[in-house]
Amino acid sequence: MPKGFFTDTTVCIGCKACEVACKQWNQLPDDGFNFTGMSYDNTGELGSSTWRHVAFIERPVPLGGNLGSHFSWLMLSDVCKHCANAGCLDACPTGAIIRTEFDSVFVQPDVCNGCGYCVTGCPFGVINRRHDDGRVWKCTLCYDRQKVGMEPACAKACPTDSIVFGEIAELREKAQARVEQLHERGMQEAYLYGADAAGQPGTGGLNAFFLLVDKPEVYNLPPTPAAPAKTVEQSWRAMAFAGLGMVMVAAFSVLSARGSRP
């Protein structure tokens, strides 16, 4: 049964409880105690030891339906999207990255040899190699907790239910209803990001999708992400032609030298 996250950014309060719960449950090392100086976001990005990241966007733009304010805060708890067509999974040459029975994308730490190819296959810049460990790491969608019927640590810790965990089909209905509710209340800009394959053909839909109120780029999400394997045939074909050319060039060089006189 496909399971995943629906992250409703309109109710996120930026408390970062998800970040903390994730770190704690998964026993992730710290990623430096850096001060970015750009916003309340001192985490910066998802990475090998940061599997939840709360983005903070400060805009001089009023939010639809909110009167009397010329300013708005947007917050989004970002996570691995567990794409239906996962670029990292396609790229993995060792079979370390697998799709689980819950339809999530999981890196088997006992197989990964840290080749780093998945890092370049992810259209969201999620997966990365850990320097001290040598292997790649990312959100497991709390595979261990799901195995025993528990919800992921971040969803459990979220105090506003901005992060909702459940069956994808149910989450989609819930998300659609929420969008309609927000539209009724005047927040016309609300829309779903990556909810299904129709809306995001490049990834085949996300098992962790979002409700956003501004362009995806504002949240550091790509507008039309795609797993690169869709175009790999073009490259193999181009390589075959160039390879054929190389054989012909070699044959020409050999024959012309063989028949020549000093």
Added chain:
Amino acid sequence: MMAPRALGSDTYYQRPILKEPVWIWTVPMYFYIGGVSGAALVFGAVTRLIGGPVLRPLVRKCHWVGFVGGGVGSALLIADLGRPERFLAMLRVFRLRSPMSVGSWILALAPPCAGAAAVFGDPVSSLTAGLLGIPLTGYTAVLIANTTIPVWHEARTSLPALFIGSAITSAAQLLKLLPLKLPWQARKALNTFGIIGSVSELAAGWVVEQQVSRVPIVGSPLHEGLSGALWKASKVMTVAGLALSIFGRSRSAFRAGAVLGTTGAIALRFAIFHAGKASARDPRATFQLQRHDALLPPGDDGEPYQIEPETKRQTR
């Protein structure tokens, strides 16, 4: 449905959206050495088949270069792994969808065939090594093109020709540089091979530049910074090497041409490698390319919005 355009910045504080490739210098170095190895195997097999007795001394030398190159290349790749001791996990599965998997198998099979061809000199292993040499020369281009890095993915149909052209140059020039006893016909064959290789390398390089510049910001790493400098240097060296290979009359001019061709080919691989890193660091490359292809309105990827003191007072 897309949200209306907001004021301020359309990048997230200009932070990268993609992760930079984690690969170290051994990977572009392998691109070069794997190219040398593959092109030498192809040249060796062709010479074995149609070279006749005059060119026969060249065949084994090509196979040796292919064999040693494959071995050194494998070592360079293993050195890059986060867990080098697990290098054999590469042969745990075979996946057509992953160029890295296909390439690992090719790299695992080619050197033994090349070694057999070098030792026994039989036509079967020579031909097998030659056939494996074709993808060994070009798969690295397919591998990097099959990523989300804008500058690599945009060049996905021209990079293979660039890498193969450059590999032909590399193999020909290296075989010319090695202190080998070769008949003059063999040197002539290598020179022709190298000249056509350099010409195709330059032509393919031009196509790559056109393709990646479809959206200007995507192509900028080939003009700016370290990768831009390497790209330019590579072109200059390749042209100079080509000129010396064609017009050179003395032995030293020939050697200089071979050295320039080799350094040009190495610089090319490092240029492409660093262009990919730069492309991953710049979120505008990803955003502008995707907006362009999805016919979305252009965004404002400039400076992030700064709160003015007056605005602060108003909201209080």
